Amino acid sequence: MNDILNIAIQIILWAVGIIAFVSINTLALVYVERKVSAHIQRRLGPMHVGYHGILQTIADAVKLVSKEQITPKNVDKPLYFIAPVFAFFPVLMLFLVMPFAPHLQALDLNIGVLYVFSFASMEVLAIFMAGWSSNNKYSLLGAMRSVAQVIAYEVPLLLSALAVIMMVGSLKMSEVVNYQDKVWVVFLQPAAFLIFMMGALADTNRAPFDIPEAESELVAGFHTEYSGMRFALFFLSEYSNVFLVSCAATVLFLGGWQGPFGGGIIWFLIKTYFLVFLIVWVRWTFPRLRPDQLMNFCWKILTPLAIINLLITGLMLKLT
Amino acid sequence: MFKLIKEILVGAWSIVVGMYITLKWMMTKPVTIQYPKQPTRPSPVHKGRIRFVIFPETGTHDCIACLKCQNICPSDCFEIAGEKPAEGGKKRPNFFTYNFSNCSLCSLCIEVCPTKTLEHSPEFNLASDDKDIYFYDFLKDTQQRKEQANAAINR
Numbered sequence: 001m002n003d004i005l006n007i008a009i010q011i012i013l014w015a016v017g018i019i020a021f022v023s024i025n026t027l028a029l030v031y032v033e034r035k036v037s038a039h040i041q042r043r044l045g046p047m048h049v050g051y052h053g054i055l056q057t058i059a060d061a062v063k064l065v066s067k068e069q070i071t072p073k074n075v076d077k078p079l080y081f082i083a084p085v086f087a088f089f090p091v092l093m094l095f096l097v098m099p100f101a102p103h104l105q106a107l108d109l110n111i112g113v114l115y116v117f118s119f120a121s122m123e124v125l126a127i128f129m130a131g132w133s134s135n136n137k138y139s140l141l142g143a144m145r146s147v148a149q150v151i152a153y154e155v156p157l158l159l160s161a162l163a164v165i166m167m168v169g170s171l172k173m174s175e176v177v178n179y180q181d182k183v184w185v186v187f188l189q190p191a192a193f194l195i196f197m198m199g200a201l202a203d204t205n206r207a208p209f210d211i212p213e214a215e216s217e218l219v220a221g222f223h224t225e226y227s228g229m230r231f232a233l234f235f236l237s238e239y240s241n242v243f244l245v246s247c248a249a250t251v252l253f254l255g256g257w258q259g260p261f262g263g264g265i266i267w268f269l270i271k272t273y274f275l276v277f278l279i280v281w282v283r284w285t286f287p288r289l290r291p292d293q294l295m296n297f298c299w300k301i302l303t304p305l306a307i308i309n310l311l312i313t314g315l316m317l318k319l320t
Numbered sequence: 321m322f323k324l325i326k327e328i329l330v331g332a333w334s335i336v337v338g339m340y341i342t343l344k345w346m347m348t349k350p351v352t353i354q355y356p357k358q359p360t361r362p363s364p365v366h367k368g369r370i371r372f373v374i375f376p377e378t379g380t381h382d383c384i385a386c387l388k389c390q391n392i393c394p395s396d397c398f399e400i401a402g403e404k405p406a407e408g409g410k411k412r413p414n415f416f417t418y419n420f421s422n423c424s425l426c427s428l429c430i431e432v433c434p435t436k437t438l439e440h441s442p443e444f445n446l447a448s449d450d451k452d453i454y455f456y457d458f459l460k461d462t463q464q465r466k467e468q469a470n471a472a473i474n475r
Contacts, residue, residue: 040342044352285342286335301328 014106018095026239027057033280040284064235067228072135075225079133084226084233087126090119091240098247099173101257101265112173113165116248117158120203123241124150127205127212127222130234134225142221145291146212149202152298153209157199159306160192163313164252177256184255191309193253195302197278200245202298204238207283211291246275361442368441369420370397370429372462374469375437381462382435385413389429389438395422398429413459420446420454 031046031054038045046053071080097112099105109115124147131143165171167188168179179185186193202209213221223234250256250271259267289297353360362368372381385402397420402413430438448454 036346039346039350042345042348042350042352044350044354047354281339281342285338301324 153202
């Protein structure tokens with residue numbers, strides 16, 4: 001009985017900690033996004049709430065939580081209600097295996113990398129549920145585009161990750177990190193890293209691959225009909241996905257917690273937030289692609305390059 | 321095949337160039353002025369209220385109280401009275417008021433003035449809920465501005 005209580009308390013503490021981290025991280029990322037975009041356009045961004053607008057996103061979040069939750073007519077109610085939860089739940093599951101530091105990892109699964117990619121691809125289910133159940137043409141179009149795009153870009157994403165897995169010889173997150181204590185994989189597999197980052201941009205529906213929520217064509221895409229806390233859940237999951245994809249890239253390519261002066265969680269967070277900054281930077285540099293250009297780019301350029309990269313990796317592994 | 325490879329390389333280079341440009345602009349100083357907190361200045365063609373020109377040669381205005389501005393004004397903003405001085409010379413105004421709350425800033429008075437002695441002032445922040453401050457007495461106003469200019473020179 002005492003054991004069960006202990007385990008229950010542990011689980012609750014982890015869950016509360018992760019949810020708190022997800023929320024604060026999202027608030028910080030929204031602030032960073034607004035500031036970076038403002039400075040790229042030579043504006044100042046939020047300045048009035050708190051020092052240099054640092055409390056602006058908190059004020060926005062409070063406003064969002066206090067909003068009415070609108071349910072439109074003729075929505076598919078069960079799916080409509082469960083879709084935001086479904087979008088948020090893989091985020092929590094993904095934090096389970098992220099190796100922030102040598103001992104700061106909830107669960108070191110021996111199929112960690114596979115686990116990450118399988119839960120990351122559940123996101124598309126939530127998006128399609130939201131788009132389908134909203135009874136709105138913009139939502140449905142956005143959801144369909146999202147499904148087509150995510151499924152297409154998962155192929156080069158997985159193929160480029162597979163090249164790393166072949167070199168490491170293990171799917172365990174901690175072993176992938178330990179393999180890189182001398183030299184980071186990004187120096188051995190630069191092409192795979194670039195393909196992975198492009199696939200990650202498309203997988204998280206970020207610009208220039210943000211056609212599922214292209215606001216000039218589709219209002220807001222799949223979350224057009226959502227308001228209040230349900231919209232906030234989609235927002236949380238979007239920004240947390242950006243963070244998690246950067247985490248995965250850090251683990252696979254940038255050596256995880258490895259770094260000078262002993263390494264640790266500081267190095268992990270520095271690398272991750274650098275990649276997050278890179279993703280934001282790309283968003284405010286390049287315009288959105290057309291859907292057909294997007295598909296052409298994936299199937300005609302990225303996927304063949306990823307396959308060639310995989311073949312070369314296999315050849316080199318066989319020769320050495 | 322060669323064309324495809326070239327396309328990929330050119331595309332990759334364009335990514336580098338684009339990222340460099342946005343990074344460069346990110347490092348430059350923003351052009352935003354936080355207006356109510358920071359002082360700002362109006363554009364050189366800003367049209368504020370009407371006022372007298374103070375000519376540097378004579379040190380004062382050159383109004384001859386011809387009433388042309390009063391006659392052409394579509395909103396009846398001006399009230400002017402003037403007379404010839406006893407010692408001779410040009411006619412000068414001894415009463416000249418201007419109601420800014422009626423003025424539509426059409427600039428007709430400026431165009432019609434024969435001595436070019438009217439202009440738009442560069443003032444802004446003129447909004448108020450008090451109607452009385454919009455009655456400007458140009459003779460008093462000119463006197464004040466001359467004193468301010470003198471004070472600035474003496475300082």
